[in-house]
Amino acid sequence: MDQTRLEEVLAIARQVGWGAGDVLRRYYKGDIQDISDKKDGPVTKADLAANHYILEAFQEKLGTEEFAYLSEETYDGNKIEHPWVWIIDPLDGTRDFIDQTDEYAVHICLVHEGRPVISVVVVPEAEKLYFALKGHGSYCETRDGQLTKMTVSDRANPSDLYLVASRTHRDQRFQDLLDRLPFKDRNYVGSVGCKIAHILEQKSDVYISLSGKSAAKDWDFAAPELILTEAGGKFSYFEGNEVLYNQGDVVKWGGIIASNGPCHEALCQQSIEILKELDQA
Structure with missing residues (x-):
């Protein structure tokens, strides 16, 4: 696909x-209380309405031959x-x-x-779109x-680094890992997209994902990864x-680090060593 076409597609996205x-x-x-639970967490009417809007808009503007679609709400377990x-x-x-953070x-x-x-990562309440x-x-x-x-920090x-983390979603092994890494401080932010935006805004420097009973999926990381690395x-x-x-398999098992860059390899190695010590304890 040539550059001109990609730019056209990005404008549509x-x-x-x-x-x-x-x-x-x-x-x-409005009313977000219509909530149902599935294995990976809660689903609201808003999830389904936004999913329908995105798929319908893309298929109308881009069709179904040039591109295929993998959505959290329609994933059937198979590689496309x-x-x-x-x-x-x-x-x-x-x-x-749901908690209105x-x-x-x-x-x-x-x-x-x-x-x-x-x-494309949209943070609706901030009225910002990162692309x-x-x-x-x-x-x-x-x-x-x-x-x-956007440019990440040079810390x-x-x-001197600030870790951005979820308020919840951590088992004890993950918590122990974070506690042993030498960050200056932590910022607590929801949504992976919002966390990576926090790094782009130079308010934070590092985000870590470590699978336990559950793990992040393709749709959690694909869009945030590119806005960070670019x-x-x-x-x-x-x-x-x-x-x-x-x-x-859309599940991202293992450990993943997103960072501003300078300490990336060192943090990866340190995390491996800490987990090895924790697992041997």
């Missing part, structure tokens, strides 16, 4: 992202056999949406052969159309290998 954010805000300001796949989380941070997001990412190429095209930087767009090029000593950050498994998407 930004329009769809803003629209999905508007759908969520209508529910957020198509080189170009949209990975969609219509509402990342459903618990924060304002820290929920829309994730939209186009991957090619398993790696992100176009990314990136592979190799062309990361930007924040506001409602009035103003664009700001380079582990003791802003100069790094994103990898503890072992250093890149994250692949649409591989059949």
Whole structure:
């Protein structure tokens, strides 16, 4: 797919992202009490409405031949056999949406052969849309159309770094890992998209995911990864290998670090060593 086409597709994705954010805000300001539970957590009418809006808008504007679609709400457990796949989380941070922390997001990412190429992360309550095209930087767009090029912080000593973490969702092993890493302080933020935006805004520097009884999925990470790496950050498994998407199993088992970059490899290695000690204790 050539550069011109990718830029056209990104423009459409930004329009769809803003629209999905508007759908969520209508529910957020209204009745969000219609909640059902599934294995991976709560689902609201807003999740389903935003999902329907995104898929319908994309299929109307882009069709179903050039692209395939993998959404949290419609995933059937199988790898999608198509080189170009949209990975969609219509509402990342459903618990924060229900609790009205304002820290929920829309994730939209186009991957090619398993790696992100176009990314849109919308934070509706902040009225911000972060977007990136592979190799062309990361930007924040506001409602009035103003664009700001995003760059992660240059903090380079582990003791100067701020960790961004969830308020909940941690088992004891994960908590022990975080407690033993030498960060300056912690910021507590919902939604993975909001956490990575926190790093883009230079308010935080590191986010860590460690699977336990549950684990993050493709749609949690695909869009946030690209907006981070295009802003100069790094994103990898503890072992250093890149994250692949649409591989059949969407669960991201193991440990993953997203960071501003300078201490990335050291933090990965330190995390491996700490976990080894914890598991031997």
